[in-house]
Amino acid sequence: MPSLEFLRREPDIRAFSEGETIFKAGETGDCMYAIVEGAVNIKIDGAVVERLTAGGVFGEMALIDSSPRSATAVAASDCTLAAVNEKRFLRLVELTPNFALQMMRVITQRLRRSSHH
């Protein structure tokens, strides 16, 4: 997993309880999340397709192409997430080329896994 640890220091930190839905497939998304503590399950059609832990990011697709959420995210444990909205995301891409590269790696790795199903 690429290191996106610095996202833990983002100012918008949100807490979710185990089992709580963070967002649902089909919803409009206005932010991505980085996991500061805990674990999150990504589900498509009810099946867990990815389990993410501290340092992992999710929800970036809705920011990148302004489409509805492609999956549902559920807190797999009590967790703390850093939320990054579109404005901040664009700023990070502009200021931190390494952030852009790491986001590309995250999405590419998901695409490779998805293509092998």
Added chain:
Amino acid sequence: MPSLEFLRREPDIRAFSEGETIFKAGETGDCMYAIVEGAVNIKIDGAVVERLTAGGVFGEMALIDSSPRSATAVAASDCTLAAVNEKRFLRLVELTPNFALQMMRVITQRLRRSSHH
């Protein structure tokens, strides 16, 4: 398709004849391509999963995560391609945040299509 038209002005332009293989799945990849003229078929296990025309890009995954080519690319017509190697790719991400965003959109769109198969 996001506009990556400016890639047509890259200096490393390569010509392929209809039916010619540009790269094969499993090979090591050292560049991505933007189509200047013509069309390219992207194949996985012999099936065409995407047909790209002028302005389209492919082969970026191997640059982003240094993994082998995930698919085979074949010239669907006589075509002219702009090749972008890793050094130039990293430079474009650094100098042109919009390039990074557009590459993220390309990969995200592929992932959305792939997830819906």
